[in-house]
Structures are given as structure tokens and as C-alpha cells.
Amino acid sequence: GFNCGIVGLPNVGKSTLFNALTATVAAQAANYPFCTIEPNTGIVAVPDPRLDKIAAISKSAKIIPTQLEFVDIAGLVRGASKGEGLGNQFLANIRETDAIVHVLRCFEDGDITHVEGSVDPIRDAETVETELMLADMESLEKREVALNKRTRGGDKEAVALLALMGPLLAGLREGIPARRIIRDWDAEAKRNVKLLQLLTSKPVVYVCNVNEEEAATGNALSNAVAERAKAEGAAQVVISAAIEAEVAQLATEVEKQEFLSALGLEETGLARVIRVGYSLLGLLTFFTVGPKEARAWTVRAGAKAPEAAGVIHTDFETGFIRAETIAYDDFIACNGEAGAKEAGKMRLEGKEYPVQDGDIFHFRFNV
Ligand code: GDP
DSSP states (O other), rough: EEEEEEEETTTSSSSHHHHHHHHHHHHGGGGGOOOOOOOOOOOOOEEOOOHHHHHHHHSSSSOOEEEEEEEOOOOOTTTTTTTOOOOHHHHHHHOOOOOOEEEEOOOOOOOOOOEEEEHHHHOOOOOOHHHHHHHHHHHHHHHHHHHHHOOOOOOOHHHHHHHHHHHHHHHHHHTOOHHHHHTTHHHHHHHHHTTTTTTGSOOOOEEEEEOOGGGOOOHHHHHHHHHHHHHHHHEEEEOHHHHHHHHHHOOHHHHHHHHHHHTTSHHHOOHHHHHHHHTTTTEEEEEEEEESSSEEEEEEEEEEEHHHHHHHHHHHTTTTTEEEEOOOHHHHHSSSHHHHTTTOEEEETTTOOBOOOEEEEEEEEEO
């Protein structure tokens, strides 16, 4: 599966947010018979209104959303790249995530100490980013030695990677995170950067944690973060972790909606964090639908039809024959599968078909 790592300085609201996430997960657990939830890992449903529409049209008995994993990565403090706090463990955990959810304290509360003595999310963002950049520089410098050896043996991949090393190190030394350095690079260079496993090449969403009364509007601090996010092509979401914790305790959807409406909110901050996190990963969603269930699935961008089939079951991939495919818009316009077939909107796609976001598939396969 794909995952987002939750990072941030101590006392910014990470655990509060993560606990709200896992409480929500526990409530949904009936839908996920196969998910084991480790202490610092939660698997959440990704809300998708398209799935609800497909299910309604097809009168599916069950709706199963696709999932995204969140990992609570504790232990970051200034000096982590030098091994302070849980520094090395922290960095190793973050290396394994696909995207970063960076929680920033934007709430004033005299009772809750700030590790840096005052509330300043821009400074905090820079503190965390600096640790990640220092770790990236160190790992590149280490790799450079090994890569140089490999080039002497005529290794082409090593040559390609070494060529990226100079501009990456120069940028990082100027304080530019890798995701900005590589923004205009070509697809091949970007693929190669992935092999270098840099912490600052991962996509980021800044989650601004504000006080309850500011959840609907944000505040001056979260506005400053929004500007920073815009300038660097990152995403930003305003939430109140305190509200999320309260909503997570409510038993029914109706109670939750009433509570949120009273605060001027349409949906939980968690739902927005999940959606933004999912879109950061640049993944594709496809659907399977029938009277028993309507289900959303996730596959990486660029995947071909057999790989999508393999997400459902490995046998579907190895025995893949073809994919009966209806685009989401056609499915809706023709009021479902039967209508789409009649209108000639069901295509038979083969092994080379690149999956499009929203495709509705029936896979045909040999067993
Ligand atoms: P972590 O160290 O980043 O995991 O932070 P925690 O989630 O443990 O939160 C630290 C403290 O801040 C706890 O006492 C929370 O109750 C409190 N807190 C978290 N979010 C908010 C908020 O939006 N407003 C206020 N006033 N307190 C919060």
C-alpha cells in the first residue's frame, strides 16, 4: 500500500491528530477484515464521491473505499540529523514513506509549552526541513563515494546518478529542498532521483493545527504557512486537532455532521488531510462494481491494465486476458453498466492499456 508519514516538532498536535485518525479507523474496521493496525500505523478509507454515485446507480449492497496508510513518526527535534532525540530512527522511518504530512502548531495556548519557546510555524517548518536537508546532504555525500567506484567499473546507472549529484548537493547547500530542485527536471531524471531516496524529494502537505474557534477560518499563522506552501508547490490544510479528537468520539454520522455544522465546517479536517494526502501521491483510482459491492482501488500512475488487475488478486494479473472498461463519465452519463454497453461505451482493453483515473473495470483472466 501507499503511505503518508506524520511529522512535526513535539507538542504540535501530531498524536491528537493520529489518535483521531485511528479512532475513525476503529469505527470502520468492520469493512477491513484484513487490516492489522500497528500502534503507530493507521489505515484509513479515502472518501470519494464518485464511488457513492457508482454504488447508487448499481444498487450495490456494500461500498468499499480504497485505503491509505498513515504512520505517526515521533521523535523529531532540532539536531535529529546529528542523532539528537530519536534522530536516526526518525529519519529511517521517514525514508520509508511516500509522502509527508507535516503538522505545524498554529494555536496559542499558554498551558502547552513549545520546544522552541514561542509559537512560530514558519520557523518550525524550517527547523524540520533543515534536519531533513542535512540528512539528505549526508546521505548523498556517502553515496558519491560508492557511486564513483561503480562508474570506474562502467556502471551506466551510477554515471546517471552521479550526474544528478552536483546540482542536488549545490541546491541543498543553499537550503533548497530536493522536491524544488527537481521540479523542472525531465521524467528520467526524476525517476533516477527516486533511487537516491531523499527525504526532501517527497511531496509535502502542511497541516496547520489551529484552535477550535479558528478551524473554519484559519488564522494569521496558518495564512503565513499557506503562502509558504504556495511558493514551494506544497499543499496546505487547516485543521483543529482538538475538534478532530472530539468528532472521533461521537458515535453516529448524524451527530458528527451536527457538531461540525455548529462550528461552520462541512466535513472533518481528517477527511481533507486524507484527500490531500492521497492526491499528493499522484495515484490512480479505479473501480469495480456489481450488485454485491462497489469498490475503489488504487494503483500507481502509469500502470497498465494487468497491474491494476494484480491489485485485486495476483491471479488476475498473471492470467490477464482483457479488461472490459467503462470511463467514469460514460458510466454516469449512461446511467450504469447496461446503458454504457448499449451505447457502445464499454471498451475491450488489452495488456498495454494505460489505466485512466476513474476507469470501471471487469477483468477477464485465465486461472
Ligand atoms: P505531539 O507531541 O505533536 O504528538 O502533540 P500532542 O498531540 O500530544 O499535543 C500536545 C498538546 O497540545 C496536548 O496537550 C494536546 O491536547 C494539545 N493540543 C493539540 N491540538 C490542540 C489545539 O488545536 N488547541 C489546543 N489548545 N491544544 C491542542
